[in-house]
Ligand SMILES: *[C@@H]1O[C@H](CO)[C@@H](O)[C@H](O)[C@H]1NC(C)=O
Ligand SMILES: *[C@@H]1O[C@H](CO)[C@@H](O)[C@H](O)[C@H]1NC(C)=O
Ligand SMILES: *[C@@H]1O[C@H](CO)[C@@H](O)[C@H](O)[C@H]1NC(C)=O
Ligand SMILES: *[C@@H]1O[C@H](CO)[C@@H](O)[C@H](O)[C@H]1NC(C)=O
Ligand SMILES: *[C@@H]1O[C@H](CO)[C@@H](O)[C@H](O)[C@H]1NC(C)=O
Ligand SMILES: *[C@@H]1O[C@H](CO)[C@@H](O)[C@H](O)[C@H]1NC(C)=O
Ligand SMILES: *[C@@H]1O[C@H](CO)[C@@H](O)[C@H](O)[C@H]1NC(C)=O
């Protein structure tokens with residue numbers, strides 16, 4: 001514990017604009033101790049400078065971090081206080097666990113903050129606690145151990161009934177939390193790196209016996225804030241809030257290779273309520289964002305929808321899948337989602353709703369506004385035959401409802417097929433609205449606004465001209481022509 005206090009004290013003292021006294025524990029409040037510590041700091045620094053001027057600058061920067069760490073909680077710890085070593089080789093699981101245990105004891109007094117300094121902090125999965133802030137300094141990288149032996153197994157998610165990729169248990173997440181309240185993960189753009197490469201390779205080679213784990217997964221929790229950090233190379237989905245309420249994800253960078261990184265979705269709000277995702281940059285190997293709420297009969301039984309979700313001001317690239325998806329697991333229902341001010345580039349699809357018979361549930365009250373697509377194969381997609389099931393005991397008569405979906409101010413360049421709404425006789429797409437759309441095409445082809453079993457309307461003129469399934473209204477909202485072909489089918493998947 002003495003070591004703890006020393007390093008924390010040292011750092012505080014070296015910070016500009018800081019009042020060390022507030023931080024200095026009673027053992028060290030004597031002037032003698034302070035002067036001694038300053039002398040040690042001074043001598044060590046001078047020694048390093050003498051060893052090598054260039055190296056000296058590097059070390060100098062480490063001892064005096066460029067930016068002061070803001071304080072979110074009454075008490076702050078440094079990972080090094082608990083024996084953490086940021087050399088990229090030492091395993092720091094115990095340091096994280098001890099630190100979090102210390103914070104757990106402070107819950108009633110406003111909680112605690114764990115500062116992760118610059119360095120490479122290798123660790124196995126660990127659990128967060130309530131009323132905690134995990135702060136990643138500039139240059140701090142938490143590295144996930146890529147040997148699955150270190151990853152604890154957990155029961156399948158109740159709304160999936162299944163480990164998603166394999167039956168039975170699944171690997172937990174690198175950073176995990178259950179039944180928590182008031183958790184902040186933030187920083188000066190420090191990184192949580194899942195070192196997914198080994199996982200993706202083993203997955204492709206079918207060497208894994210259990211489903212891969214996400215990078216960060218918070219379950220059954222409320223008041224979660226994730227901001228100002230980078231999440232990189234997750235083994236599986238990157239950030240997975242599950243059955244949570246009041247989740248804010250702001251100014252986060254999410255990165256994974258755009259090819260060869262299977263299932264590395266960016267953010268998957270799953271059976272979550274009151275979610276705000278804003279000002280993020282996402283470039284990953286699967287969906288940028290995928291809103292979900294459970295799978296087939298398991299999701300129907302669990303019955304927890306995703307609702308009241310606002311997604312805005314994002315830049316997304318998804319070469320393999322879509323910028324923003326809803327589904328395909330949506331059996332608990334998804335409603336009241338707004339997606340606005342997005343720039344989606346170099347992507348296979350821009351925004352997609354995907355579902356299938358057997359899912360049940362609903363997708364309703366979805367608003368897309370001010371989206372810009374650049375170099376996207378298919379812009380707007382609704383797909384109702386995404387026939388991927390947990391097992392054979394799903395109920396094919398459990399058909400999802402898709403309704404009240406609007407697309408306003410949609411622009412784009414270099415898009416092959418701007419719209420593809422593929423309803424079916426069983427799963428109609430109802431009350432779809434298009435307004436103010438102009439999308440530049442990569443090539444002239446017949447099927448550029450594809451529809452099947454869709455009911456809805458176009459207000460004003462849009463480009464490209466809409467399919468004949470939709471009713472036409474003028475800008476003032478007067479009906480011009482009612483469709484007599486809502487069930488007409490013009491879908492060309494061969495694009
Ligand atoms: C944590 O401790 C290390 C080593 O003592 C120090 O270099 C670093 O500046 C400290 N960082 C914070 C955020 O307290
Ligand atoms: C985290 O907590 C969950 C639930 O209590 C538990 O199943 C899991 O093993 C814990 N993970 C670690 C790494 O301790
Ligand atoms: C976003 O985070 C970075 C560091 O990660 C910070 O420099 C920047 O000011 C933040 N922007 C906003 C708008 O919060
Ligand atoms: C944060 O770091 C990532 C990866 O290092 C970088 O791509 C991104 O631009 C940084 N974000 C900010 C706001 O500096
Ligand atoms: C998977 O199971 C097989 C057979 O039980 C076993 O030989 C192998 O070591 C397991 N692999 C992993 C990664 O657990
Ligand atoms: C939601 O969580 C944030 C912390 O992320 C908190 O400041 C806010 O008060 C919470 N809102 C509600 C309505 O509880
Ligand atoms: C993110 O960084 C910006 C700029 O440094 C800062 O204004 C904001 O408060 C930070 N957000 C959080 C939640 O730390």
Ligand SMILES: *[C@@H]1O[C@H](CO)[C@@H](O)[C@H](O)[C@H]1NC(C)=O
Pocket residue numbers: 307308309310336338
């Ligand atoms: C829909 O979600 C927004 C948050 O995006 C929320 O402010 C609003 O109250 C919700 N509307 C309803 C009817 O619940």
Ligand SMILES: *[C@@H]1O[C@H](CO)[C@@H](O)[C@H](O)[C@H]1NC(C)=O
Pocket residue numbers: 258259319320348
């Ligand atoms: C993007 O995906 C396509 C297949 O859809 C692939 O041919 C292409 O090489 C990918 N682009 C990159 C840069 O990986």
Ligand SMILES: *[C@@H]1O[C@H](CO)[C@@H](O)[C@H](O)[C@H]1NC(C)=O
Pocket residue numbers: 313340341342343370371372
């Ligand atoms: C539309 O979204 C873009 C980002 O793609 C943003 O720059 C622009 O300000 C938004 N326009 C409005 C009116 O909000």
Ligand SMILES: *[C@@H]1O[C@H](CO)[C@@H](O)[C@H](O)[C@H]1NC(C)=O
Pocket residue numbers: 404405406431433
């Ligand atoms: C159709 O959807 C719009 C939102 O896009 C909604 O305002 C309207 O009430 C819906 N109409 C019906 C009949 O449900």
Ligand SMILES: *[C@@H]1O[C@H](CO)[C@@H](O)[C@H](O)[C@H]1NC(C)=O
Pocket residue numbers: 487488
């Ligand atoms: C489409 O609907 C019309 C009546 O509105 C019906 O006569 C026709 O058989 C339907 N076609 C298909 C393919 O279901």
